[in-house]
Amino acid sequence: GGIITQTPKFLIGQEGQKLTLKCQQNFNHDTMYWYRQDSGKGLRLIYYSITENDLQKGDLSEGYDASREKKSSFSLTVTSAQKNEMAVFLCASSLQGNNQAPLFGEGTRLSVL
């Protein structure tokens, strides 16, 4: 079986800092996603990528950059961390096709001091 690995699991940053989150999958999936999870707001899409070097913006892309360096990895950068920000960032991957269910990693928990 495959796995989606997100690093780090916990990230504490300072206001204004640039922070990078990493995601690796060994399912050989084509599409990868970054979602942000806030309490009471469900999951909101930040970026997704349908193949290596492809990037598609989601509704929440402002304040973030992403990079799909190779098929198995997708990284997300918070360009300037906001004071008191707390959220969970979830990475997912799937095969192409509307009927394919994304599989999720365990998340990176971000706190900004």
Added chain:
Amino acid sequence: GEQVEQRPPHLSVREGDSAVIICTYTDPNSYYFFWYKQEPGAGLQLLMKVFSSTEINEGQGFTVLLNKKDKQLSLNLTAAHPGDSAVYFCAVNPYQGGRALIFGTGTTVSVSP
């Protein structure tokens, strides 16, 4: 574009009781629907994938109903047990506007002995 509302936000039930979560979507052309379960500190685990062609879908300890006329998707936890305590999310793959799922806001289910 597609929008998804999920209710209730919180649900407390006793062991052995049933629990129902309802999602309402807006696009009548949406065809693929998903239910995920998130346990504390974990990522999202796929419970069921539902296609528009099937109205009743049974899983282990739960039933998913799709009412296309009212554009509603429901998850019924039958005879809930403490292991069902988690946050549940519905998700819709939109007919138009990209290839990423749109999630409901989640329902926190607590099952007490």
